[in-house]
Amino acid sequence: MVPTAVDTDLSPAVTSTKVSTKNENAEAFTTNELPNGQYLLDRNLNKNYPVVVRGDGNYLFLEDGRRIFDTSSGAAVSCLGHNEKRVIEQMNKQLDTGVPYIPSLFYRHRLVDQLCEHMIRDTDHKMKKVYLTGSGSEAMEATIKLARQYFWESNKETKRVNFIARQSSYHGNTIGALGISGHAGRRAPYLPFLMDNVEHISDCNPYRQRLVGESNEHFVERKAAELEAKFQELGPDTVIGFIMEPIVGAAMGCVPYVPGYMKAMREVCHRHGALFILDEVMCGMGRTGTLHAWQAEDVVPDLQTVGKGLGGGYQPIAAVYISEKVVNTVTNGSGQFIHGQTYQAMPVQASAALAVQTLKRDLDLVTNVRMQGKYLEKLLKEKLADHPNVGDIRGLGLFWGLEFVKDKENKIPFGSSQAIAQKIHDLAISEPHNIVLYPGTGCAGGVSGDHVMICPAYIVQSDDIEVIA
Numbered sequence: 001m002v003p004t005a006v007d008t009d010l011s012p013a014v015t016s017t018k019v020s021t022k023n024e025n026a027e028a029f030t031t032n033e034l035p036n037g038q039y040l041l042d043r044n045l046n047k048n049y050p051v052v053v054r055g056d057g058n059y060l061f062l063e064d065g066r067r068i069f070d071t072s073s074g075a076a077v078s079c080l081g082h083n084e085k086r087v088i089e090q091m092n093k094q095l096d097t098g099v100p101y102i103p104s105l106f107y108r109h110r111l112v113d114q115l116c117e118h119m120i121r122d123t124d125h126k127m128k129k130v131y132l133t134g135s136g137s138e139a140m141e142a143t144i145k146l147a148r149q150y151f152w153e154s155n156k157e158t159k160r161v162n163f164i165a166r167q168s169s170y171h172g173n174t175i176g177a178l179g180i181s182g183h184a185g186r187r188a189p190y191l192p193f194l195m196d197n198v199e200h201i202s203d204c205n206p207y208r209q210r211l212v213g214e215s216n217e218h219f220v221e222r223k224a225a226e227l228e229a230k231f232q233e234l235g236p237d238t239v240i241g242f243i244m245e246p247i248v249g250a251a252m253g254c255v256p257y258v259p260g261y262m263k264a265m266r267e268v269c270h271r272h273g274a275l276f277i278l279d280e281v282m283c284g285m286g287r288t289g290t291l292h293a294w295q296a297e298d299v300v301p302d303l304q305t306v307g308k309g310l311g312g313g314y315q316p317i318a319a320v321y322i323s324e325k326v327v328n329t330v331t332n333g334s335g336q337f338i339h340g341q342t343y344q345a346m347p348v349q350a351s352a353a354l355a356v357q358t359l360k361r362d363l364d365l366v367t368n369v370r371m372q373g374k375y376l377e378k379l380l381k382e383k384l385a386d387h388p389n390v391g392d393i394r395g396l397g398l399f400w401g402l403e404f405v406k407d408k409e410n411k412i413p414f415g416s417s418q419a420i421a422q423k424i425h426d427l428a429i430s431e432p433h434n435i436v437l438y439p440g441t442g443c444a445g446g447v448s449g450d451h452v453m454i455c456p457a458y459i460v461q462s463d464d465i466e467v468i469a
C-alpha cells in the first residue's frame with residue numbers, strides 16, 4: 001500500500017510540464033567575454049553539461065526548456081529541494097545586516113551560536129561541540145588534525161600516528177581526506193602525495209563479501225577480527241583512530257552498515273584507546289531516516305563529520321562534531337585547536353543551515369524520509385530485482401543504490417571501459433525521461449563495479465517516488 005504522505009507543505013508548486021525557462025537574471029550575467037562558458041575548468045573537459053537556469057522543489061529547469069526531476073538532490077545535497085523560500089528569506093535577512101562574513105579570529109556571531117546549539121541538541125547532547133567548515137573535505141581535514149592533536153598535544157601519546165580506514169571509501173578530495181579514502185580511481189594520480197600512515201581494511205559489503213549462509217553476527221565478527229588484526233600489525237598504541245562511512249556513498253553506491261557492525265568496530269577502537277570516527281558527510285543529517293546514521297544503532301562516535309544535508313545546498317557548509325572526551329582533553333591541554341581557515345563559521349552559512357535544520361525538524365521531514373524510503377525500496381525491488389543486470393539493490397531511508405552486473409549469477413561487473421553507470425545517467429537525463437541519476441564507478445567490496453544512487457529530497461511524496469521508480 002502507498003504510505004500516507006506527511007503533509008510537508010513543501011511539494012513543488014509546478015505540476016504542469018509546460019514551464020517557463022526564462023531566467024530573469026541571465027542577461028545581467030551574460031557577456032561576450034564568456035562564450036558558451038568555455039573558461040570554466042569543468043569536472044569533465046570533454047563533456048557539454050546542460051545549463052541550469054532555475055530550480056523549484058524536486059525540479060531543475062534547463063536553458064533548453066527541459067524540466068529535470070532531481071532524484072539525487074544534486075550530489076545528495078538539496079535535502080529540502082530547490083527554491084525553498086523560507087531558507088532564502090532567512091539568508092536575505094542575514095545578508096541585510098551587512099555581515100555575511102566575520103573573522104572568526106576576532107568575533108563570534110549569534111546565528112552561529114544558535115546553529116551549534118541546535119546541532120548539539122539534535123545529538124541529545126551526546127556530542128559536545130561543533131567545528132564549522134565550508135566543505136566535507138575541509139571537515140575531514142579538520143577531523144584528521146583534531147584526532148592527531150588529541151593524542152599529540154594533550155595526551156602526550158606522540159607514538160600515535162596511524163589511521164585505519166576502509167578500501168571502498170570516499171572521504172574527500174583534499175590531500176589529507178584523499179589519503180584516508182580508499183577510492184582507487186580518485187587516488188591514483190596523487191599517490192606520491194598521499195599520507196603513508198593510513199592502512200585500509202576491507203569494507204563491509206554483504207552482497208560482495210558475505211559467505212554463503214553466513215549470519216550477520218558471524219560476518220560482523222569477521223570484520224571486527226580484521227580490524228583487531230590491523231591494530232596488532234601496526235602496534236595498538238600507534239593508532240589514532242578508525243574512520244568509516246556508516247553508509248558508503250560515492251565509493252560503493254549506498255551500502256549500509258550491517259547491524260552490529262559499528263558497535264563492534266567501536267569496541268575494537270576503544271579497547272586500544274583509539275578514536276572511533278564517522279564520516280556522515282553524505283549519509284548524515286536525516287538522509288537515512290535518522291538525523292545521524294549512528295543514532296539508529298546508538299553508537300556514539302568520538303568525532304563525526306557532516307556536510308551536504310547541513311546547508312542543503314543553500315550555502316557551502318559542513319561540520320565536525322566533537323565528543324566530550326576530545327573537547328575536554330584539548331581544553332585541558334593547550335586550550336586551542338591548532339587549525340583555522342578564513343571562511344569558517346560564516347553568519348550567512350549559519351543562517352542557511354539553521355533555517356534548513358529548523359524546517360527539517362518542524363516539518364518532521366526525517367519521518368517522511370523513513371516512510372517514502374520504504375515505498376522507494378518496495379518499488380525498486382518490485383520493478384528491478386529480477387532484472388538480469390541489476391545485481392544488488394541496497395540502501396536506507398532516501399539513500400538507495402543499484403549495482404549493475406554483466407553476469408548476475410556470478411556477480412561479474414561490466415568492464416570499466418563500458419562506463420555503464422555513466423551511460424545510464426546520460427540516458428536518464430535525456431528526453432523523454434528527464435530525470436537525473438547519480439552514477440558511480442566505485443570499487444564495490446573490492447570489485448570494481450558500476451552503480452547509480454537515488455537520493456531525492458526529503459520533501460518527496462508518493463507520486464514523486466512513482467516518477468523515480
Ligand code: PLP
Nearest residue numbers: 135136137170171172249281282
Ligand atoms: N565524505 C564523504 C562521505 C563524501 O561523500 C564527500 C563528498 O562526496 C566528502 C567527504 C567530501 O565532501 P566535499 O565534496 O563537500 O568536500
